[in-house]
Amino acid sequence: MIQKTIKKTARREQLMREEAEQKRLKTVLELQFILDKLGDDEVRNDLKQGSNGVPVLTEEELTMLDEFYKLVYPERDMNMRLSEQYEQASVHLWDLLEGKEKPVCGTTFWLKFLFYGVEDH
């Protein structure tokens, strides 16, 4: 009886963890969408001017996000194995999810905010 309860609890915890991981995966896809949008001149202008209902970002904040973009989408470095490069990129994404990515962390708020701002742009 107790064995059964333990098993049930373990199963439920496993499901909850999987659900949480899938949610984080969704967040990664959303982050990628936003970072991609930053390459769009129209969106960039909106962000600089706060037009079209988008929050204003300072040049500094935009630069910070551009720098983060390069960490997550590194240019191919032929001195490194591709899988090493992706290893590093995934660590940066992971750290951002965990709130450990400095100095982009301060902009995590912006990223979330932005998402709703440019959602249907």
Added chain:
Amino acid sequence: MIQKTIKKTARREQLMREEAEQKRLKTVLELQFILDKLGDDEVRNDLKQGSNGVPVLTEEELTMLDEFYKLVYPERDMNMRLSEQYEQASVHLWDLLEGKEKPVCGTTFWLKFLFYGVEDH
């Protein structure tokens, strides 16, 4: 003493889970890289002909991967919230990681294989 051991074990399990999740995140980035490559005419030709050390894919297999691409990078559907679309995309990616994505599953092998084939293309 036992309490301490339990705590330590829990901590170690937590770290192992995080490491596993970060690895899966890396796999997602690699998958995205491969799926992106499928849009490149040169790579496509290599895949059809098996040239440049790349394994041959049949038209059927390429179509299957193209279909999966659309699931993971859906075109914007204005009748749906963006976050709903990403929810669905992340479920497909997740299922692929879990080996549950039919019929792309059969091509998971190809995806892995491909990765090494087009790695430094």
